[in-house]
Amino acid sequence: MALCLHRSSRARGERTTTAAAAAAASVLSDRITTKPKTPEQTIEAKKQRVAIVGAGPSGLAACKHLLARGFRPVVFDAGAAVGGVWRRTLASTRLQTPAAPYRFSDFPWPEDVVASEATFPRHDQVAAYMAAYARRFGVLERVRFSCTVLGASYVGAAEREVAAWERWSGNGEAFGDGTGEWHLTVRHDGVGVGDGESPSTQVRLVTLHCESQPLHEKRIRKSRADNMEAKQKRVAIVGAGPSGLAACKHLLARGFLPVVFDAGAAVGGVWRRTMASTRLQTPAAPYRFSDFPWPEDVASSFPRHDQVAAYMAAYAARFGVLERVRFGCTVLGASYVGATEREVAAWERWSGNGEAFGDGTGEWHLTVRHDGVGDGESPSTQIHKFDFLILCVGRYGVAKFPTFPDGRGPEAFHGRVLHSMEYSSMAHADAAELIRGKRVVVVGAGKSALDTAAQCAEANGRRYPCTLVYRSAHWMLDPQVARRVNFSPLISTRWAELMVHKPGEGLALSLLATILTPLLSIETFAEDFCVFLQRWLVMKLIENYYKAHIPMEKHGMVPDYNFARSALGWRVGTLPEGFYDKVDQGSIQLSKCGGSFSFCADGLVLDTNGERAVVVGADVVILATGYHPDAPLRGVFASPWFRDIVAAAASSNSNNAAVLPLYRQCVHPRIPQMAVVGYAESGTSIYPYEMMAKWVAHLLDGAVRLPGVADMERDVAEWARWGAWAQRSSGGFFSSRASTASRRGTTTSCAGTWATNPGGRRGSSMSGCSRTAPRTTPTSSEIQAGGDRARLED
Template identity: 45%
Template sequence: MDRKVAIIGAGISGLLACKYTLSKGFYPIVFESQSTVGGVWTKTVETTKLQTPKPEDFPDGQKVFDYVNEYAKHFDLVKHIKFNTKVVGIEFEGPNDEEIQAWSLWGGNGEPFGSKGKWKVVVEDLVTPSTEIYNVDFVIVCVGRFSGLPNIPEFPPKKGPEAFDSKVIHSMEYAAMDHKQAAEFVKGKRVIVVGFQKSALDIAMECSAANGKENPCTVLYRRAHWNVPDYLPWGFSLAHMYLSRFSELMVHKPGEGLLLSLLATILAPLRYAYSKFVESDIKKKLRLEKHGMVPTHSFLKEISSCLISTVPEKFYDKVENGEIKLKKAPSFSFCNNGILVEGETSPIEADLVILATGFKGEKMLKHIFMSQTFQDYITGSPDAALPLYRECIQPRIPKLAVIGFSESISNIFTSEMRCRWVAELLDGTFKLPSIKDMEKNIKEWDEYLKQYSGGYYRRKCIGALHIWYNDQLCKDMAWKPRRKKGFFAELFEPYGPMDYVSN
C-alpha cells in the first residue's frame, strides 16, 4: 500500500520534498495556495538576486523562478501538486494528548509510520471555493518563514499606520506587483523604506531609479549590518575563511568534546582577527565610516545569524549623490504626514511607506496545527528557538517534519539536504534517538545559537557550522561525512552543494 505524504507548499523545499519522497516509493500530495510553483520566487522585487552565485553571475529573481519551474517539469512533479489549494489546518487523529506525553520514543516507537493515527489535512479550494479533507500517513510542512504572514511593527494607539494620511504597505505587497506596476506605483512619491536587510535595499534601489534626486528614497533602519559588496575581502575568498572545516574549529559547537572545545578556545584570537580583517575590507569598499554605517557587532555575529547579504551595486553611490538617504531610527512612530523618529521634533515627510520588516513565519507555522497541544510543542519555550531536532523534527509531534525554518549560508542547498534526510528517515534507513536525547540535542544547539547569534538566535542560523551540521545528517544517513580528497583539502577547502551531490 502506498504511504501518502502531504507536503504543504510548492516552493523550493516543497518540490525537493516531493522529489525525494517519490524516489523512495511514497505517494506525495503537494498543496499549494498559489497557481504556480516557486514559493517566494513567484513574486520578487525586480532587482532581487540569488546570493549563491552560478559560475559567472548571481541569477535574478526571474531566472530563479524559471529554473524552479523547469525543475518541477523535468522531474515530473507537477502532477502531484494541487494548485490554488490552501491548507486551513492539520489535526492528528489517534492517540490522545496523555498517551503522546507518555512516549519515550518519537511516535511511540521511533518509527515514522509505526504509531497509530493519521493526519487529517483540511484544505480549501480557492477557485471553487470548497473544503476537502485528506487523510495521510505523514506531513512535511514546507511553508517557509519568509512569506505569507507579514511582520508589522507594533505601535502605541494612534501612532501606527492609521495615523498616516497616505499609504503604508508591506514589502510583500510591493513584490506582488509586476515590475512596471511597481515602478509606476512609487514614481513621483517621497518613499520611506523601513528596514536594512536585502528586500529593503532592493526596494530602495528601485525607488531611487524611479525618482532620482527629485524625490530621494529614505531608508529607515534600526541598526547597521555588515552587508558585503563582494565575497573577496582584500582579494581573499570569504568561502575559504568561513566555510571550511578549519574555520569551524574556531567556533564552539553543540555536543563538542574536550579537544574541540580546547581548540576553539585556543583559536579565538584568530577568529577575532578573521572578523576584523573582513570588517576592514567592507568599511573601505563601502566607505561605511563616512556614512556613519559601521555596525557595532562583529562580522562573525553577522554570519552566525545569517544576516549577511550583498549590497546592491552602486547603492552607496546613490547615497552619496542624494538619491537615497539613510536614517537611523531605533524607535519611530507615524504622524499624519510621515514618520517621526524618537527624540526628534520634525517628521520625515512621505507619500508612501514600505515596511520591509520581515515575516511572522513561526506564527504561521503554529496556526497550521488545530491542536493547542501541538501548537505549544512546535513553538516551544518563549526564550528558545523553534525546537526541531536536526532542524526538521519536533520530538513530541509524530509523523511530521518541518523544512525551511532555520537558515544557513545557502538555504536552497540546506533544504535539499534536509529533504534527503527526511526521505531516508521515512524509508527506514535510520531511526531517531529517544525523545529525551533529541531534546538534549536541541538544547545544545539553542545554547550555541545564543552564544554566537545573540538576540538573533530565533533565526536558527547554522551558517558558521554548516559542515558540522551536515556531518550529523550524513552520519544519520550512513553517508561519509568527509567529502574531500586529501587531508589539506578536507581541512582548508570550502564546503558547498557540489560536495554532497552523491552519498
C-alpha cells in the same frame, strides 16, 4: 540501450551491479559530462527513449536509477517475472554467497529471511526479494514480459563512420547528436501473461514512445498496488519552495508519491513573489541543488530573481516534481487524528512505535482551500487525509509590524502604509505604479529595505527622492567589491566548523575550538587576547577590507557591531547595484532614527533621543521590518499544544529561539508522523534542504530507526543549551537557523544517521556523526539491523 546480460554467477554481490547502474544513470542524466546542460536541454534529454534488455538484478538496478533520474525506460524480458536466473533454477538451489553482502544497498532483506537466520537463502526467497525490489521502486511498471529481443541494429551512421569517431557516440554525449537510434527486433510470445495475444515479432525502435503499454502491464500495476502497502502511504508536503521541491524529489526517488500543496501558481516559494530588481544575494555557485547545475546562460554570480525561479521550475520538471504539485491550494490547518494529546504525550517512542507511519491508526487531516486558480473551478474548502506530513513552509510568510501608541500609528497617516512583503508580492506593474511620482519612505536597513529604496530611486530619481529610515545599519556588501577577494576559504569550509563549540564534541575538539574561537569573536578566552587576535586575523581583515572599499563610513552606514558577529548570525546581505551612487546623486536620502518613530498626517515622526523630533514627509510608507519566523510553522497546527511545542520560545534578546526543538532539525519528539524540512538555513540554504530531505525520505522508507522519545529530547535539550551559550557568548547575534558552521554540523549529523561501520554491525557509527551529535543520542541504533553502509542515492 542498456544490456543487462552479465554472466549468471550466483556468487556475485549486488553492490557492483548497483554501482554500475547508478553510473549509467549518471551518464544519461549528464552527471558525468565535460559540459553541463542547460535545464531546457536536460528536460529534452529526459524525453529520450531508453531500452533495457533483461530484468535480472542488473536490469532492475538500471531501471530503478534511471527512474530516479527522471527517465522512463522500457525493460524487455523473455520471462514472465523479474529475477533473471533466479526464476529458472533447480528446486534445491540456494544462494552460494552470504545474504549480507548479496543485497541492494538501499533495500534490506525482508525480516522473515533475517529472522530465519538463513545465511544462504533459498532460490525462491532470492526471487521474491528481487520482485519486492522491483515493486518498491516502480520498476515493474516498466517491464514488458515475454518479450525476447532477437536482435539490435544501430541506425544513423555506418560502421566505418562509427569507427572513425574520436568521441563516444560521435560527440561524447549519451544520446549523440540525435540522429542515431537502435532498432530492436522483439518477439512477443504472449505466454503466461494472460493477455490472450498470439506470438508476434515486431521491430521496436528505441525512439518509440515508451508510454504505450500492453494490457498485461496494467494488470501488473494493479498487482503492484496490492503489494506495496508501504509505498501506498499518503504523504503530504506543504510548500513548493526549494525545500519542498527537494523533499518531493527524494521521496519520489524512494518510490513514494507525495502530494505537494502550494498556495501559488508556480514553484519557487519566495522567488515567485519578489521585486523586479531582486537578485540572489548568495553567490550562485553554492546556491544550487547538488545534482542540478545552473544553466549556461546564467553568467552572473548573483542571478536575477526570474533566473532563480526558472532554475527551480527546471529542477521540478526534471525530476517529475511538477506532476505532484497542486497549485492554488492553501493549507488552512492540520489536525492529528487517531490519538489524543494526552496519549501522544505518554508515548515512549515517536509516533507510538518509533516508525514514520506509526501503527497505521493515526493520520493527518488537512483543511485545504482550493482557490480555483487557472483551472476554471470555483473556490472550495476540502479535508484531505494523509499518513505523514512534511512542512516546508519557510520563515518569511508572516510580516512583523511595529507597535505604536494610540493615535500615532498608521491610522493617523493620510497616505498608504504597507509591509515590504505585500509590496514584493504585487505585480511588477502595480508596484511601479504605486511608487511612481510619490514621496516614498522605507523603514529598515536590511536587504528588503535597501532593494525597495533602490527600486524607488530608479523610478523617481532626484525629483522624488526615496528616504530610508533606519535605526542601525547592517553589513551590506557590494558584490563588485566582494568578488575581488575570495574570503570564503577562510569562513565557509570545514576549518570554520572547528571554531564553533558543539555538544558532544569531546575533549580534543573542545580544546581546539577554545583556541580557535576568538577568530569568530566568541569571547570565551581572555577578552584582551580575543580583541588582539580579532584585530589582526581573519574577521578583522575582512572587516577592514570592506570598510576601505565600500563608502559606508562616508554615509554613516557603519554597523554598530563587528563583521564577525554579523557573519555568525548570517546578518550579511548584498547591496543593490549602484546603491551608494544613488545616495550621492540624491535619489536616496538616508535618515538615521535614534529611537522610535511614529506616524502623523503627512508622514513619519522620528525620535532623535531627546533632540527635536524630525518629520519626514511621505505619500507611501513601506515597512521593511522583518518577519515572525516561527509563525508559518506554528500556524499550520490546529492543536494549541502542537503550536506551542513545535518551535521553542524566543529568547529575550532575539526574535529567534537559539535552537529549534527538532531532532536532527527535522522531527519533533512529541509530534507524530510529521517532519520539517528547510526551516534551518545557511548561507547556501539549498544544501541543508537536500540533506534534510534525504534524511526524511530514508526515515519514511524504513532505513532510519529513531531512538526513544526521551533520548531524542535529551539530544534536543543539549543542542538548546549549546544554542543558549552561543547566544550569550556572541552578544545575542547567534542564530542557529543561519550560522554556516552550525548548519554544517547539522548536515553532518543528518548524514551520520545513515553511517555505520563498513562491516555493517550495529553499535558503531562513523566519526562524522559523533562529531556533532550529543553523546546521549544512540545514533547507531537509528540504523536498522543488517544494513551495510547506507549511501545517498544522489
